[in-house]
Amino acid sequence: MAVSLFYFFVFPGLLFAATIGAFLSWFDRKITARVQFRKGPPLLQPFYDFFKLLLVKETILPRHGSPLLFLLAPIFAVIGATLASVFILLPLFSINTGFKGDLLVIFYLLTIPSFSYIIGALASGNPLAAVGGSREMKLILGYEMTFILVIAGIIMKCEQHFDLNTIIQTQQEGTPFIGSISGVLLFIVAIFCIQAKLALVPFDMPEAETEITEGIFIEYSGAAYAMIKLAKYIMLFILPALIVAMLMSGFNLHGINILWAILKVLGVVLALTLIRNTNPRVKIKQAISFFMIWMNLIAVIALVLIAFGL
Amino acid sequence: MGFKSYCFKKSLWVFHFGGASCNNCDIEILDCLTPRHDLERFGILLVGSIRHADVLLVNGSINRRDKERLLEIYNQAPKPILVVAIGACGCTGGIFAEGMTFAGPVDKIIPVNAYIPGCPPKPEAIIAGIVKLVNNS
Numbered sequence: 001m002a003v004s005l006f007y008f009f010v011f012p013g014l015l016f017a018a019t020i021g022a023f024l025s026w027f028d029r030k031i032t033a034r035v036q037f038r039k040g041p042p043l044l045q046p047f048y049d050f051f052k053l054l055l056v057k058e059t060i061l062p063r064h065g066s067p068l069l070f071l072l073a074p075i076f077a078v079i080g081a082t083l084a085s086v087f088i089l090l091p092l093f094s095i096n097t098g099f100k101g102d103l104l105v106i107f108y109l110l111t112i113p114s115f116s117y118i119i120g121a122l123a124s125g126n127p128l129a130a131v132g133g134s135r136e137m138k139l140i141l142g143y144e145m146t147f148i149l150v151i152a153g154i155i156m157k158c159e160q161h162f163d164l165n166t167i168i169q170t171q172q173e174g175t176p177f178i179g180s181i182s183g184v185l186l187f188i189v190a191i192f193c194i195q196a197k198l199a200l201v202p203f204d205m206p207e208a209e210t211e212i213t214e215g216i217f218i219e220y221s222g223a224a225y226a227m228i229k230l231a232k233y234i235m236l237f238i239l240p241a242l243i244v245a246m247l248m249s250g251f252n253l254h255g256i257n258i259l260w261a262i263l264k265v266l267g268v269v270l271a272l273t274l275i276r277n278t279n280p281r282v283k284i285k286q287a288i289s290f291f292m293i294w295m296n297l298i299a300v301i302a303l304v305l306i307a308f309g310l
Numbered sequence: 311m312g313f314k315s316y317c318f319k320k321s322l323w324v325f326h327f328g329g330a331s332c333n334n335c336d337i338e339i340l341d342c343l344t345p346r347h348d349l350e351r352f353g354i355l356l357v358g359s360i361r362h363a364d365v366l367l368v369n370g371s372i373n374r375r376d377k378e379r380l381l382e383i384y385n386q387a388p389k390p391i392l393v394v395a396i397g398a399c400g401c402t403g404g405i406f407a408e409g410m411t412f413a414g415p416v417d418k419i420i421p422v423n424a425y426i427p428g429c430p431p432k433p434e435a436i437i438a439g440i441v442k443l444v445n446n447s
């Protein structure tokens with residue numbers, strides 16, 4: 001019991017994932033600043049933001065709408081993100097528990113934050129939040145199918161093994177999955193899915209700042225918004241970590257290899273940041289057809305290639 | 311100085327309220343966020359929703375219709391909120407002070423923490439004003 005609680009709250013759950021995620025969020029902002037020839041925020045900026053929201057600011061409840069649901073939604077988001085982080089990071093750090101890291105469980109846990117944002121947005125009673133919520137829902141419909149195709153591809157590559165432990169071991173004994181044509185295709189598709197899951201530009205229409213003024217988060221302030229930030233930090237770490245586990249042979253924690261593991265995660269985040277900085281926001285319809293037609297097509301091609309053993 | 315106020319100082323999120331301005335002040339405010347002046351160095355971000363704001367920047371002359379909006383925006387902001395009046399219009403009314411629709415200046419309507427005069431103030435002056443605001447709050 002105590003061990004499970006430790007896993008959930010400290011390592012590799014809430015505290016660890018959120019700290020790393022906060023640093024990654026700083027990395028993302030710093031790279032953005034460098035791309036735009038700016039200096040960028042200081043290293044501890046995400047922590048200042050989080051603690052300011054948590055400790056200093058007042059939390060305002062909506063008068064029209066459901067205050068209880070409005071407050072519960074960010075907490076659900078944090079719980080969902082933390083559970084997913086535990087289930088992804090335990091196999092990654094090769095900590096042996098009874099759970100082997102079933103990919104489908106992880107897949108479902110990863111959708112909890114997005115759904116909680118929608119619930120919170122709809123409970124706030126703000127029309128712009130409702131617009132954001134409906135966009136997020138459509139976005140989920142778009143990318144979820146593609147994401148499950150990626151996961152199916154990984155499972156096929158690993159001879160029908162569903163658990164992350166075996167997937168990582170297979171790659172570490174052989175070559176990483178990204179070292180084949182189908183692996184590269186899956187990687188491209190997975191990067192775009194993650195971009196949409198994190199709601200980064202070009203898929204940030206649920207929280208389009210200049211258009212519907214932060215959309216789903218428009219009514220959140222103070223501690224409730226801090227919880228949302230926390231969930232976002234965690235997601236920013238575990239989604240790249242999941243890609244590293246699925247396609248880039250996971251972490252190897254012996255000696256100098258730790259540096260290599262860190263570089264892999266940073267590399268994936270760098271790719272996300274560069275995509276975010278070089279693209280404009282697309283319309284929701286374009287995003288859906290992008291995933292439904294093009295990304296699904298690439299994923300299916302990858303699946304066919306895998307069936308032929310490429 | 312406590313941990314709380316330190317975090318607050320290090321992460322000021324700005325919401326921009328433009329009254330009946332001639333748009334020069336708006337441009338200078340946006341200028342502060344461009345690569346040349348880069349306010350994100352200090353953790354200052356421009357946010358889209360007043361619920362996330364720590365600083366309310368008000369510029370332009372406040373006429374009778376703006377007054378209601380400004381009050382509403384101010385009441386919707388989560389406390390603590392700092393108010394900065396930018397430009398001659400925001401501080402005193404400037405050339406509009408005698409106009410018949412004029413309802414300001416800003417400090418008659420809501421409490422103001424800092425005044426940044428100028429028509430329009432230079433970005434450096436805005437940054438200097440915000441630094442002073444941060445150090446005094």
Ligand code: SF4
Nearest residue numbers: 332334335397398399
């Ligand atoms: S202070 Fe001057 S520059 Fe600024 S809005 Fe007023 S008239 Fe325009």
